[in-house]
Amino acid sequence: MTPTTQPSDIGTAILADGYKTDIDGKQVPYTIVKLRPATVGMDLDAIRLAERVVYINGKPALMLSDAVYRIAITMLRIDRLECTDSNVKAIGHSLMDMDMMARLTPHDLNIVEERIALYDLAEQVRYGNISQADFDAIFNPSTADAAKQTTPQPTGETGAMDEPSDQPRPFAGRLDA
Template identity: 40%
Template structure:
């Protein structure tokens, strides 16, 4: 008896969220000839994948004369997208995740990278659907490009002072926002300076 859970049924126009065809493909030299792997098989990731991606994004930087190990947020996101790729395929030949590195993955076009990142979001949402975090209706709305009711886009179009009555339409300068957070008036003199 197979007790392993399977991804929830997706009722969107995407037949298989784990299969993606790229526009340009991942170029690779095979036998002195360049081929383009256009089909990608995606997979869900685990905590181990996050650790591997973090290690791939680590860089030693000198900060104040002291070497420090830092993790690049953009490289981490890029590495996590790569970790979602089980393999790339071209004419039955597979390029598995085990042989991929960031330099090889970096040969993707920006358009193909965006396609992959968008599909990774759907794969992640499918897992949330399976665990009951979101509903099938929410997933379907995301899958067709709409945001479900009750969620908001970020950043907000009107800023921090939205929904504060007559003040909602006023421009919000940095000092005014800082005054809001510190509890002082926006036009009051700072304590210790003047009257």
């Protein structure tokens, strides 16, 4: 399995660079991420992790960072990090923190987030909210559909912009603004 190939297990992501740590003086990359299902509590915990107290005009205010929330909710969805070396113990969720997440590359964070989205869609199939056919269509569009999406198509008012016209075009803006 290469770093860019994802496993058939929908609850597993393979990182390109991995979470690197030193074990006995040797750098060991944890490249296998095992995911866990979402709970409402995870969302609340991510909000708490992303909250910061800031002072505006000398008064404390609570601020929520979208970027920190994004990393926190991703971290909370990780069940454990595993190493390809079977002699190295996995890092369980209870040992993970935001500083560990900060050591991931943006690309690896994206890989985990994309896998979480796929995992969540698979959960929707499991609960009957979307059909297996709909799920398959999202990830395996027909070649006709794919061809339509690969090139920009002129639509709406912009579709006729290059065509000469004798008719004046209506003004779409506001004069009183």
